Amino acid sequence: MSQPAAAPKTGAFKDKTKPEEVRKSNIIAAKAVADAVRTSLGPRSMDKMIQIGNGEVIITNDGATILKHMSVMHPAARMLVDLSAAQDVEAGDGTTSVVVIAGSLLVAAEKMLTMGIHPTVVAESFLAAAAKAVEVLTGMAIPVDLADRESLLKAASTSLNSKIVSQYSALLAPIAVDAVLRVIDPAAAKNVDLRDVRVVKKVGGTIDDTELIDGLVLTQNVIKSAGGPSRVEKAKIALVQFQLSPPKPDMENQIVVNDYRQMDKILKEERTYLLNMCKKIKKAGANVILIQKSILRDAVNDLSLHFLAKLKIMVIKDIERDEVEFVCKSTGCKPIADIDSFTEDKLGYADVVEEVQSHGSRYVRFTGAKASAKTVSVIVRGANGLVLEEAERSLHDALCVMRCLVKKRALIAGGGAPEMEVSHQLAKHANTLTGMRQYCFQAFAEALEVIPTTLAENAGLNPIAIVTELRNRHALGETTAGINVRKGAITSILEENVIQPLLVCTSAIELAAETTRMVLKIDDIVTAR
Ligand SMILES: Nc1ncnc2c1ncn2[C@@H]1O[C@H](COP(=O)(O)OP(=O)(O)OP(=O)(O)O)[C@@H](O)[C@H]1O
Ligand SMILES: [Mg+2]
Numbered sequence: 408m409s410q411p412a413a414a415p416k417t418g419a420f421k422d423k424t425k426p427e428e429v430r431k432s433n434i435i436a437a438k439a440v441a442d443a444v445r446t447s448l449g450p451r452s453m454d455k456m457i458q459i460g461n462g463e464v465i466i467t468n469d470g471a472t473i474l475k476h477m478s479v480m481h482p483a484a485r486m487l488v489d490l491s492a493a494q495d496v497e498a499g500d501g502t503t504s505v506v507v508i509a510g511s512l513l514v515a516a517e518k519m520l521t522m523g524i525h526p527t528v529v530a531e532s533f534l535a536a537a538a539k540a541v542e543v544l545t546g547m548a549i550p551v552d553l554a555d556r557e558s559l560l561k562a563a564s565t566s567l568n569s570k571i572v573s574q575y576s577a578l579l580a581p582i583a584v585d586a587v588l589r590v591i592d593p594a595a596a597k598n599v600d601l602r603d604v605r606v607v608k609k610v611g612g613t614i615d616d617t618e619l620i621d622g623l624v625l626t627q628n629v630i631k632s633a634g635g636p637s638r639v640e641k642a643k644i645a646l647v648q649f650q651l652s653p654p655k656p657d658m659e660n661q662i663v664v665n666d667y668r669q670m671d672k673i674l675k676e677e678r679t680y681l682l683n684m685c686k687k688i689k690k691a692g693a694n695v696i697l698i699q700k701s702i703l704r705d706a707v708n709d710l711s712l713h714f715l716a717k718l719k720i721m722v723i724k725d726i727e728r729d730e731v732e733f734v735c736k737s738t739g740c741k742p743i744a745d746i747d748s749f750t751e752d753k754l755g756y757a758d759v760v761e762e763v764q765s766h767g768s769r770y771v772r773f774t775g776a777k778a779s780a781k782t783v784s785v786i787v788r789g790a791n792g793l794v795l796e797e798a799e800r801s802l803h804d805a806l807c808v809m810r811c812l813v814k815k816r817a818l819i820a821g822g823g824a825p826e827m828e829v830s831h832q833l834a835k836h837a838n839t840l841t842g843m844r845q846y847c848f849q850a851f852a853e854a855l856e857v858i859p860t861t862l863a864e865n866a867g868l869n870p871i872a873i874v875t876e877l878r879n880r881h882a883l884g885e886t887t888a889g890i891n892v893r894k895g896a897i898t899s900i901l902e903e904n905v906i907q908p909l910l911v912c913t914s915a916i917e918l919a920a921e922t923t924r925m926v927l928k929i930d931d932i933v934t935a936r
Contacts, residue, residue, distance in 0.1 A: 425930075425931065426930035426931065427520075429929065429930055429931055429932055430520065430526065430926075430927065430929070430930065431517070432481075432483075433481075433483035433926050433929060433932075434483075434513045434514070434516070434517050434926065436481035436483045436484040437481075437483045437484050437486065437487050437509070437510065437513055437926055438510050438513055438514060439484065440474070440477070440479060440484045440487040440488065440506065440510070441487060441506050441507055441509060441510020441511070441513075442510065443473075443477070444470050444473055444474065444491075444503050444506050444507065445507050445510070445861055446865060447468050447470060447473065447503050448470075448503045448504060448507055448569075448858070448861050448862065448865060449569055449861065449862040449865045449866065449892065450568045450569045450573070450866070450892050451865050451866040451867065451892050452468065452569060452865045453468075453865070454466055454467060454468045454571055455467060455468070455473045457472075457473065457476045457477075459476060464793065465793070465796065465797075466571065466793050466797060467571075467796075467797055467800060468569060468570050468571055468797075468801075469502065469503075469570075469797075469800050469801075469804065470491050470502035470503030470504075470505075470506055471491045471492060471494070471495040471502035472800060473503075474487070474488045474491045474492075474502075474506065475488070475491075475492065482932065483926055483929070486922055486925060486926060487506050487509055487510070487922065490505055490506060490509055490918055490919065490922045491503075491505060491506050493505075493918055494914060494915060494918055497910075497914045497918065498807065498811055498908070498910050498911045498914045498915070499803065499804055499806070499807020499808065499810060499811065499911075500566045500804045500807050500808050500811070500907070500908075500911050501907075501911040501912070501914070501915045504858060504911075504915050505914075505915040505918055505919050506919075507857055507858065507861060508826075508854070508855065508857065508858065508915055508916060508919040509918075509919035509922050509923060510857075511854040511855070511857035512533060512851065512854045512919055512920065512923040513923055513926060514854070515850040515851060515853065515854040516529050516530075516533065516850075516923055516926075516927055518850060519846060519847055519850055520927075522846065524843050524846065524847070525843075526927045526928065526930075527927075527928070528843050528844070528847070529847055529927055530923070530924040530927045530928055531924075532843070532844045532847030532848060532851070533847060533851055533920050533923055533924060534920055534921070534924055535844075535848075536833055536847065536848050536851035536852070536920070537851075537916050537917050537919075537920035537921075539832075539833060539836060539848075540829045540833060540851075540855070540913075540916050541913045541916065541917060543828065543829045543832045543833070544819060544825055544829060544909060544912050544913050544916075545817075545909065545913070547819065547820075547825065547828060547886055548817035548818065548819050548909040549817065549818050549819070549906075550816060550817050550818075551812060551816050551817060551818045552816065553588065553593040553596075553812070553813065553816065554593065556584065558818060558906070559584045559588075559809065559812065560580050560581060560584055561904045561905075561906050562808050562809075562812060562818060562906050562907060562908060563576075563579075563580035563581075563583045563584055563805045563808055563809060564576045564577070564580040564904070565808075565821055565904070565905050565906055565907050566801075566804050566805050566807075566808045566907065567579055567580055567801055567804070567805050568905075570797070570800075570801040570804070571794075571797050571801070572614055572794070572797060572798050572801050575614045575615065575617075575798075578614070578615060578617065579614075579617065579798070579801065579802055579805060580805060582617065582618075582619045582785055582802070583802060583805035583806050583808070583809055584809060585619055585783075586604045586619055586783045586785055586806065586809075587599055587604065587806060587809035587810065587813065588809075589621065589781060589783050590603040590604060590780075590781045590782060590783060591781075591813060596813050597813070597814065598810070598813060598814055599809065599810045599813050599814075601803075601806055601807070601810060602732075602733070603736070603780065603781065603782045603783070604782070604783055604784075604785065604806060605623075605624070605733050605782065605783075605784045605785070606784075606785045606787060606799055606802060606803070607624055607626055607770075607784060607785070607786050607787070608786075608787050608789070608795045608796070608798075608799055609626060609768050609770060609786060609787070609788055609795075610768065610788075610789065610790075610791065610792060610795060611765075611766035611767040611768045611788060611790075612765065612766030612767075612788040612789070612790070613788065613789065613790055614787070614788060614789050614794065614798050615788075616765065616766060616788040617785065617786065617787050617788050617798070618785070618786055619783060619784075619785050620772060620774070620783065620784045620785070620786060621774065621783055622737055622738075622757065622772075622773050622774055622775070622776045622782065622783070622784065623733070623734060623737040623738060623757075623772075623773040623776060623782065623784055624770055624771065624772055624773070624784040624786050625697075625723060625726070625730075625734075625770060625771040625773075626770050626771075627723050627724065627725050627726065627771065628723070628762065628769055628771070629721055629722065629723055629762045629771060630707065630712060630722045630723070630724060632709075632712060633709065633712035633713045633715070633716040634716045635712065635715055635716035635719070635720065635721055635722055636716075636719055636720075636721050637721065637761065637762040638759070638760070638761040638762065639694050639695050639721050639759070639760045639761070640758065640759050641756075641758065642694055642695045642721075642756065642757045642758075642759065642760040642773070643692050643693050643694050643695065643751075643754045643755070643756060644693070644695045644696075644697065644738045644740050644754060644755040644756065644757060644760070644773075645688065645691070645693040645695070645696045645697065645740060645743060645749070645753065645754050645755075646697045646699070646726065646731065646734055646735065646738075646740050646741070646742050646743065646755070647696060647697070647698055647699065647742075647743045647749070648699045648742050648743065648744050648745075649743070649744065649745050649746060650698065650701055650704040650705065650706050650707070651681065651684055651685070651698070651706065651707045651708070651711035651715070652681075652704055652705045652706070652707060652708040652711060653677050653680065653681070653708070654680075654704075655703070655704055677710070678710065681708075681710050681711045681714060682714055684711070684746050685711060685714040685715055685718055685720075686718075687746055687749055688715075688718075688720065688746075688749060689718045689720065691749050691750055691751045691754065692751050692754065693720065693749075693754055694719065694720050694721065695720070695721045695723070695757075695760050696715070696720055696721065696722055696723070697723050697724075697726045697734065698722070698723070698724040698725070698726060699726045699727075699728065699731060699742070700724070700725045700726060700727055700728065706724035706725065707722060707724060721760065723771060733782065734755075735755070736778060736780045736782055737773070737776055737778055737780070737782040737784075738755030738756065738757055738773060738776045738777075738778055739755040739756060739776065739777055739778035739779065740753060740754055740755025741753040741755075755776070755777075755778065756776065756777045757773040757774065757775055757776040757777070758774055758775025758776075759772075759773075759774050759775060760772070760773050760774075765788075766788060770786065785802065787799050787802065808907070808908055808911070811908035811909075811910040811911055812908050812910075814910060815908065815909055815910045817908070817909040817910075818906045818907065818908060818909060819906065819907060819908070819909045819912055820886075820887045820889055820900045820901050820905065820906055820907075821889065821900060821905040821906060821907045822859075822862065822889030822890045822891065822892070822900040822903070822905045823858050823859030823862050823863075823877065823889050823890045824886070824887050824888060824889035824900050825912050826855045826856070826857075826858040826859060826912075827855075827856065827858075827859050827874075827877050827878065827881050827888075827889075828881055828886050829852075829855055829916070830852045830853065830855040830856050830878075830881075831852075831878070831881040831882060833848055833849075833851060833852035833855075834848075834849060834852040834853075836848060837849045837852065851920075855916075856874055856878075859873070859874050859877055859889075859890055860874050862890050862892065863890055866890070866892040866895070867895075868890070868892075868895050873890060873897065876897050877889070877890065877897050880897055885899065887899045887900055887901045888900070889903075889905065891903055
């Protein structure tokens with residue numbers, strides 16, 4: 408066996424091979440991540456079953472969720488996970504597309520590197536190409552008005568169509584559209600705070616029973632053990648952060664009482680203490696009281712419940728800490744830290760607070776709340792945890808699509824049409840350039856074809872035939888020609904009502920190019936001590 412060529416002795420030459428190796432290994436690792444989610448792109452795509460360490464199972468189609476749970480070791484591969492998370496924050500949808508595009512750009516970059524083009528030139532050219540791509544996309548976008556409900560519904564349905572719960576898109580899309588339109592002022596809004604839309608999950612029924620509720624919904628139950636009311640009209644709501652039970656000493660200590668009179672006295676003290684509290688609450692006018700969860704003391708005890716029931720005050724305990732803000736926002740109440748500051752001005756108002764029962768579970772509904780900020784709740788129902796979780800994630804995507812449209816009021820065709828059009832325009836633009844840049848632009852343009860190719864592959868079509876025809880149609884000037892997965896042919900995708908926000912497309916291309924640049928500029932991996 409012949410020995411491999413001896414390593415060159417000059418240090419300079421040796422230094423040159425290492426960055427190449429590092430770059431190559433980074434690209435391979437990142438590409439593996441992109442390949443893993445590739446089959447989850449598009450309306451006919453596959454789903455992933457994820458098993459978490461504690462034995463829990465998730466079934467999902469959402470790129471960001473798949474990657475978040477993947478245990479990725481390689482630092483470069485982790486950059487793609489972060490990329491998907493970044494898209495999730497920026498646009499909310501397109502988290503699979505962004506990773507697939509990044510994977511394809513990396514392969515293209517590798518080709519450029521083997522041609523001998525310097526990584527910095529490739530990185531800079533890709534960024535320039537991405538900027539040009541955004542320009543092209545913006546040029547072909549269709550402006551949309553938030554009053555145009557029809558278009559909004561189509562966009563929301565498109566994002567839901569590629570999910571497991573797609574057969575319910577006719578129900579979930581209007582919920583997403585209405586939820587967002589209710590919490591903003593359509594004329595002036597520049598952004599939506601999705602925290603104003605609270606999505607609560609409750610097992611039972613089917614996704615068909617999902618409903619949008621104006622105001623607040625709590626999944627905690629009303630305490631009725633002492634006979635308190637479970638429906639209150641003209642409710643004055645107090646949110647308290649103290650407990651209606653006897654105080655505990657700060658330190659662990661023991662009191663030994665061996666006298667009956669003393670014992671009586673202790674019981675009497677407790678009674679007056681609690682009674683005073685309840686009377687104060689009544690005096691301030693509150694008739695619904697929400698108690699924040701505490702791990703130190705019981706929220707209520709039998710005695711205080713008895714008093715509250717006598718005073719016709721509804722009690723709900725175990726309000727989570729992170730629910731407090733939403734409760735305050737939607738009912739207009741202010742959290743009350745101790746009984747001495749329990750005053751009327753801190754109370755919120757709702758026309759009716761009632762416990763409703765549907766499909767085997769109970770929840771509390773607050774309707775007709777008077778608060779400065781508008782909030783809505785969506786109660787998602789589903790037969791089991793798996794469906795419920797995925798329904799919530801899909802609804803989140805649809806809400807994000809709406810947020811994108813509020814931020815940037817423009818729509819663009821889907822089904823691989825925008826990517827193909829950008830590819831076509833960039834290839835045309837590349838001919839006007841010279842030198843290495845021309846190669847890079849060409850490679851970038853080709854790399855974007857990965858979206859139509861993957862959509863066709865996942866839909867069981869012949870990718871080569873479909874993409875060739877699509878390329879042809881775009882060359883003939885049909886900017887909206889896309890892959891019609893239902894008919895298995897190329898048609899004008901706007902007629903299929905497949906439209907998506909412009910922001911999803913532009914941010915996917917921008918972020919993917921940015922990540923490619925980052926990967927290319929790494930020439931060494933150093934482990935910290
Ligand atoms: N009915 C359809 N026909 C053709 N293409 C479609 C259709 N519906 C959606 N698409 C395309 O599917 C792609 C979106 O797929 P998908 O929703 O699975 O991934 P994503 O949006 O990138 O990621 P995620 O939704 O997981 O965050 C888009 O390119 C969109 O244009
Ligand atoms: Mg999507």
